Amino acid sequence: MSSHAFADRLRSNAIRRRFRDPELRAVLWLGLLTVVLTVLAAAQVGWLQLVPVAVLTVPLLLGAVLLGPRTLSWFVVFVMVMIVVAASRVTLTDRDAAAIGVHFLLGAIVLFVAMRRTYLGVGGLSDELMLLDLTHRLDQGAIPPMPPGWLADSAVLPAGGTRFAGDFVVAARVEDRLEVVVVDVSGKGERAGTRALQLSGAFGGLLGAVPPAEFLPAANRYLLRQDWQEGFATAVYLSIDLVDGAYEIRSAGHPPALVRRAATGRWEESESAGPVLGLMDDVDFDASAGSLGVGDMVMLYTDGVVEARGIDLEHGISNLVATADHLAVTGRGGGARRLLEGLSASTDDRALVAVGRRR
Structure with missing residues (x-):
């Protein structure tokens, strides 16, 4: 086996191991869910007008449960950006604007929890199961x-x-x-x-x-x-x-x-x-x-x-x-x-x- 083929095989094995990582799979699925919900919340056509921007709270809370502290910090920022994108595409009432402010506060709380988990060395569901x-x-x-x-x-x-x-x-x-x-x-x-x-x-x-x-x-x-x-x-x-x-x-x-x-x-x-x-x-x-x-x-x-x-x-x-x-x-x-x-x-x-x- 040539050195190039051996290197390609190592890279292939590393990629396969990477995709077997449960946290990577979780963040990919959560990212996809966030994008889909953002599109639904931003679309103001027919019954989709009933989908509120607040629906993006769902992946945020799921991320707080499933993701480790480092990944969670970036995911919270990503969800906050998606909330801004969705909100910019719809007409907001004062009540809607206040609700979005609450979502940002919730995101800040999740970030605080993520930093605390980093300090404690407890990362995501797998580490919590270890403690259990x-x-x-x-x-x-x-x-x-x-x-x-x-x-x-x-x-x-x-x-x-x-x-x-x-x-x-x-x-x-x-x-x-x-x-x-x-x-x-x-x-x-x-x-x-x-x-x-x-x-x-x-x-x-x-x-x-x-x-x-x-x-x-x-x-x-x-x-x-x-x-x-x-x-x-x-x-x-x-x-x-x-x-x-x-x-x-x-x-x-x-x-x-x-x-x-x-x-x-x-x-x-x-x-x-x-x-x-x-x-x-x-x-x-x-x-x-x-x-x-x-x-x-x-x-x-x-x-x-x-x-x-x-x-x-x-x-x-x-x-x-x-x-x-x-x-x-x-x-x-x-x-x-x-x-x-x-x-x-x-x-x-x-x-x-x-x-x-x-x-």
């Missing part, structure tokens, strides 16, 4: 499949109905051992969500990679290295043997884990204790050890589950166990979420994990 995927990963905290005879479920409910939460769940199963950590990052909603996203990845890498006794100290050192202004978090960590049911619970400034004994039907608070993560180095995290028998269950949760305005911690825990007794976590998915939704409304993020042995 990241929030799904943060929200799910999926517990790995459990062996026969075991059940587990988890749920995270962000505050205010947002997609971001400062609470998260990370779990890993290493051979016959399950490790779960429930974390509450300082703050709530979007402000804490970005830190929670980073911590969930880091803590997920630690689970199963360090001995159970070393997990919280390692997590604490990681937080200290971040040097965040509001860089503290509380956590409760569970390590459980899926063969004999032996478990260890360690806490870092977190509400106590709860263990339900099938023999008595009573819930017990774990006695593990330790300081909040990210405040000081060289700290110890005491373990609370025990064993889950058939029908027993351990429940981990964040403070948003048990704390609310006018309700102290003890009353909140009492409400939680009462709700848990009436709404058993089935292990088929959804039980933990229904349990959280059955509690009184909270203005804080909420997370809950339940792990137990089937009867």
Whole structure:
């Protein structure tokens, strides 16, 4: 193959890749739509007189959804020019002129949003879908499949109905051992969500990679290295043997884990204790050890589950166990979420994990 033929082939492949770009296809279709609507709005013949200049708002708003910030800026200018072209071809009333002024204001707002998206590094629908995927990963905290005879479920409910939460769940199963950590990052909603996203990845890498006794100290050192202004978090960590049911619970400034004994039907608070993560180095995290028998269950949760305005911690825990007794976590998915939704409304993020042995 000659050098000219090779260069032509490279150019051809580059053009094909270019036209496969979804944003390029979107801007071409939107440009065509804008031109067609401009022609219709400018034509004052027959029924076309009913087509207003305001119809050009449609591609403007579609562009705000589909296009990245750089392309969107030029597209807004293009639409504004088309509005001027269409308006110059028709007889405008004072009301029409005012409406066109509103369209220019709308275009300025879209430009402002485009510049803000450029600053944030969020470009168009594809990047927004990426953010949605990241929030799904943060929200799910999926517990790995459990062996026969075991059940587990988890749920995270962000505050205010947002997609971001400062609470998260990370779990890993290493051979016959399950490790779960429930974390509450300082703050709530979007402000804490970005830190929670980073911590969930880091803590997920630690689970199963360090001995159970070393997990919280390692997590604490990681937080200290971040040097965040509001860089503290509380956590409760569970390590459980899926063969004999032996478990260890360690806490870092977190509400106590709860263990339900099938023999008595009573819930017990774990006695593990330790300081909040990210405040000081060289700290110890005491373990609370025990064993889950058939029908027993351990429940981990964040403070948003048990704390609310006018309700102290003890009353909140009492409400939680009462709700848990009436709404058993089935292990088929959804039980933990229904349990959280059955509690009184909270203005804080909420997370809950339940792990137990089937009867």
